[in-house]
Amino acid sequence: MKQITLLLFLFLLSSCAMEGEAPLTTFTPTDHNATEETRTLFTSLDAIRHQHVLFGHQDDLAYGYSWINEPGRSDVLETAGSYPAVYGWELGDLEYGNQENLDGVNFENMKQWIKEGYSRGGVITIGWHMNNPVTGGDAWDTEGDAVPTILPGGENHEMFKGWLDTFADFLNDLTVTAENGESHPVPILFRPFHEHNGSWFWWGQDLTTTEDFVALWRFTVEYLRDEKGLNNLLYSYSPDVFDSKEAYLERYPGDDYVDIFGYDDYHSIRSADTQETFINRLEMLVEMAEERNKIPAMTETGYEAIPDPDWWTETLLAGINANETTRRIAYVLVWRNANHEHDRPDHYYAPYSGHPSEGNFREFREHDLILFEDDLPNLYSLEMER
Template sequence: MKKRIKYFFTALLVFCFLLPATAQNMVDNKATQETKTLYRNLQLLQGKSILFGHQDDTAYGIAWTGEKGQSDVKKVAGDYPAVYGWDLGHIETGDSLNIDKVPFDRMCQLILEAYERGGVNTISWHLQNPHTGNSSWDVSSDKVVSSILPGGQKHTMYIQWLDNLAEFIRSLKTKDGISVPLLFRPFHEHTGSWFWWGKNLCSKDDYVALWHFTIEYLRDKKQLHNLIYVYSPDFVANKDDYFERYPSDSYVDILGLDLYHREGEVKAAEFISNVKRIMKMLNDYSKVSAKPYVFSETGSSELPMDDWFTNVLYKALTPNKPVYVLVWRNAYDIPGHYYAPYPGHPAGKDLKKFMELSDILFEGKLPNMYK
C-alpha cells in the first residue's frame, strides 16, 4: 500500500509539472494555447538549455538583403538560430519600413516562416519620440512619458500608435488561423538614459504606469492573446537597481537583460563578471517566481575576439543559464555593424563550436515549443 501511495504521488507531481502554463503564472490569463505552451516550455528549459538567437537573422546580412532562405548564421554554423529578434520601430506611424529598413510585409512573412520551422520570435519596439517625431534616442525632453499617459497631451496619439502596433501583431496568423506567439519586449534598457523612456527622462511612477497602460490596452482593449511580456533593463549594479522600476510580477512574464561587450579582450573579464552576477540574481528570483530569464540583447561589435562565443559568452552564461541569448544584427548597410560571424569571418569556427555544445540549442535541435 505504501508503495502504491508513493507511486501515485510521484505520478501526480510529474503530471502537474508537465501541465501547460496556467493563468496564474502568465500576465494574460486568456493567452492562446500555443502561447501558454511556448511559455511553459521556456520554463521547462530554464537552467538546462540555452537557445541561441540573432536579430533580423533572415531579413539581411553582410553583403545581402531580402534574399529568401538566407542567414549569415546558417551559412556559418549550418543551422538557423532558435530565436529571432525583430523590431517594430516605425509601425506606430504607419511606415512601410521598420527602423532598420525591413519592409513590414516581409517581416510578417519571415516571422511566420520562423514559427513554422519551430523557432521562437521576439519583438522590441524603438518607437519614435511622440513630441518631436525624431527617433527613440531623442532625449531632449523629460515630459514625453507623462504626455502619453491618460490625460496627457499626446495620449490620443499614443492610442493610435498602439492601434497600429496591434494591427500588425494581429496579422501574424498562419493559414490555419493560429496567432503566432511573440515575446514582446517594450521600453527596454530603461535603466540607462539614451531612450526617451529612460531613467533620467521620467519618474518611476510614470514608467510603471506606461508599462501597465500599454499591456492592459493590448491585452484587454485590443484582445491580443499571443504576447509574452519581457522586462529587460540594461546594466544594473544590484538587485535594487534591477527591480527599481519593475512593473510587478502581474505584468511581467520573463526577466531579461541587455548588456553588450565593448572594448574586446580588454573588458572581457569585466563583462563575464557582470553577466554572471546579474544572471545569478535573475536565477535566484526565478526560483521564487517561476519566471524564466533571458539574455535579451548582447554581442561584441565586429567580433574582435575569434573565440568570443566559447571563451567569453559561454563562460558568462554558466552556471546560471538564461533560457535564450540573442546577439544583435548584421547590418548590410553599415560597415562594421555586425554581431554574428559571416562566411569567411575568423569567429565562424568558434560559433560552430559553440553550437555543438550540448546545452546550446539552434533551431534544428529545438524540441517542439508549441505542442
C-alpha cells in the same frame, strides 16, 4: 544528441522534484486568456531552460553582412549550419505608417519572415524603438518630457493609443493555419521600453519618474491585452546592465504585467576581465525570475564585429555555462548583422562566412547546452516532437 521532447523534459523535472533537486515549476503567463500556443510556449521555455539555452539573432532572415532580402539566407545558417532558435524583430517607425522600419526592413516582408521562423518551430521576439511622441524625433531623442504626455489625460494620449492600434493591426496579420485547418496568432515575446535604466531613450531613467514609467508599462499591457484582445503576447521586462537586485527592480511594473525577466548587456561580455560581473548578473537575474515565476533571458547582447575569434566559447558560453544558476536562462539573443556596403561596415554581432570567429561559432553551436533551430523540440506542443 540534443533533440528531446518536452514531455521528457517535464518528466525529468518531475523526477528531480521527487528526489529533492530542481523543483518542477508551474509557471503560467500573466495573461489568463493567453492562447493555447502562447501558454505552451511559456511552459516550454521554462522546461527547456533547465537543460538548454536557445540561441537567437536579430533580423536574421532580412539581411546579412553581404546580402539583403535574399530568400532562405541567414548568416547564422551559413556559418553554423542551422537557423537560430530565436528571431528578433524591430518595429520602430511602424507608428508612422511607414512601409519600412528604422533599419530599412519592409514590414510586409517582416510579417512573412516571422511566420516562416515560427513555422519551423522558432521563437519570435519583437522590440519597438518608438519615436518621441512630443518632438517627432527618434527613440534616442530625449527632449520634451514625453512619457507624461502619453499617459491617460496627457495631450498625446490618443495619439499613443493610435500607435498601439497600429501595433495590434500588425500582430493581427501574424495569423497562421495549423494542419487541422484551425487558425491562430503567432506567439510573440514583446519587449517594449527596453533599457529603461539608461537615459538614452525618451522613456529612460533620467527622463521620467518611476511612477510614470510603471504607469506607462501597465497601461500598454492593459490596452493591448484587455482593449485590443491580444492574447498572444508574453511581456519582457529588459533593463540594461545592473549591479544589484534592487537596481534591476527599481521600475518593475509588477508580477501581473511581466512574463520574461530579461536584460541587455554589451558591457560585461567582452573578455575574461569582466566575466565575474557577467556571471554575477546572470545569477541575480535567474534568482529574481524564479522567485517570481518568470522566465530569465539575455534579451540583447553581443560583441560588435567580434574581434576575439574565440569569443563564442571563451567569453559568452563560459559565462552562461559558469554554474548551475547561470545555465538556467532560457535564451540569449545577439544583435543584428548590418550590411557592410549599404548600412554600417562594422556593425555585426554574428559571424558571416569567412569571419575569423566562424569556426569557434560552430564549436559554440555544438555544445550540449546551446540549441539552434534544428535542435529544438516542438515548443508549441507538449505532446509531440517537431
